[in-house]
Amino acid sequence: MNYRHAFHAGNFADVLKHAALVRVLxxxxxxxxxxxxxxxxxxxxxxxxxxxxxxxxGEARDGVLRLLDGGDLGAAGELLAPYLDLVRAAGAPGLYPGSPLIVQALLRPQDRAIFCELLPEAARDLRRALGRDERVKAVEIDGYTGLKAYVPPVERRGLVLIDPPFERRDEYERAFDSLKAALRKWPGGTYVIWQPVKEPDVAEAFCRAVAAEAPDCLRIDLQVEAPQPGRPLARTGLLIVHPPYVLERELEIILPALARLMARGPGAEFAITRYGRG
Ligand SMILES: C[S@@+](CC[C@H](N)C(=O)[O-])C[C@H]1O[C@@H](n2cnc3c(N)ncnc32)[C@H](O)[C@@H]1O
Incomplete structure (x- = not known):
């Protein structure tokens, strides 16, 4: 495992993922x-x-820091404020919260969260960042093994975030198999899967395969410049299985602002695709 999220924290992909995560929570x-x-x-x-x-x-510079630097969020300001407030509360612009701290901040006394992290140093950092909190548990375990073990949760309400590094060739396959099995055990959950959109055909095939298992899926893509060989990742996306009914409307307002504010060059755009519903 070579992946270190510290290189990418607060980049445009994190902003998209965490802004949507906050809206679902x-x-x-x-x-x-x-x-x-x-x-x-x-x-x-x-x-x-x-x-x-x-x-x-320098990825955060072209990501969350552009939003914090007083960029005009327009109509999206109100919807993005809870996310940006959490980022500021975590210590921005010097510090950026990952998904576990964002989740923890939005849990109420009755809610619970389980965080899986395979890399020992990251799992140790995570436990330190979460502090003593009986609502949350950080487990040093393969995330797909964890998913299998932890669904369905006793609450029968909630969210699974699947955010792998995609450094293994079989990541899509593993994510799909694991998601399919989880959906069988917990058909009522909301699932958010992050993907880098490097090969559009592969990303599309994944979304269609998931939608065949769970016919209510929402896909959002954010592109910060026209993809070119040799350039850093330019397009990222989320597939949201069983999205809250208000989410699509909210993302229609949020995504144009993100595409405008985090554009790195010509070709910045966004897309919202609904699968499985007429
Ligand atoms: C994209 S980062 C996660 C970022 C985090 N979800 C956030 O939004 O702040 C992916 C993480 O997965 C960890 N990882 C890699 N393979 C894993 C596996 N099989 N199970 C659990 N964690 C894994 C990596 O060490 C890395 O910390």
């Missing part, structure tokens, strides 16, 4: 009934944007 909080979050690839929890990795890649 806020929706889950509408009802008093408890919910559970299962984060299969949790990372270290808190990232130093002034540290050597982030400074070397």
């Amino acid at each position: 806020l929706y889950l909080r509408h009802k008093d009934k408890p919910f559970r979050v299962i984060d299969t690839h949790a990372g270290g929890g808190l990232y130093d944007l002034t540290g050597p990795e982030a400074a070397r890649s």
Whole structure:
């Protein structure tokens, strides 16, 4: 495993993923009934944007820092405010919260979360970042093994975040098999799967295969410049299985602002695709 999220923390892909994650969590909080979050690839929890990795890649500069630097969010301002407030609360612009800290901040006393992280140093950092909190558990385990073990949660309400590094050739296959098995055991859950869109045909085939298993899927893509060989990742996406009904409307407002503010060059755009519904 070579992947270190510290190089990418706060980049445009993190912004898309975490902004959507916050909207789903806020929706889950509408009802008093408890919910559970299962984060299969949790990372270290808190990232130093002034540290050597982030400074070397500079990715946060073209990502979250553009939103924090007073960029005009327009109509999306209200919908992005809870995410940006959490980022500031975690210590931005110097520090950036990963998905576990974002989740933890939005749990109520009755809610629970389980975070899986395979890399021992990242799992250790994560435990430190979460502190003592009986609502959350960080487990040093393969995320797909964890998913199999932890669904269905007793609460029967909640969210699974699948956010692998995609450094293995069989990552799509593993994510699909694991998601399919989880859906069989917990058909009522909401699942958010992150993907880098490097090969559009592969990304599309994955979304269609998932939609064949769970016919209510929403896909969002964010492209910050026209993809070119040799350039850094330019397009990223999320597939959301069983999205909250308000999410599509919210993303229609959020995505244009993100594409505008984080554009790296010509060709910045976004797409929203619904699978499985007329
Ligand atoms: C993209 S990062 C996660 C970022 C995090 N979800 C966030 O949004 O802040 C992927 C993480 O998965 C971890 N990882 C890699 N393979 C794994 C596996 N099989 N199971 C669990 N974690 C894994 C990596 O060490 C890395 O920390």
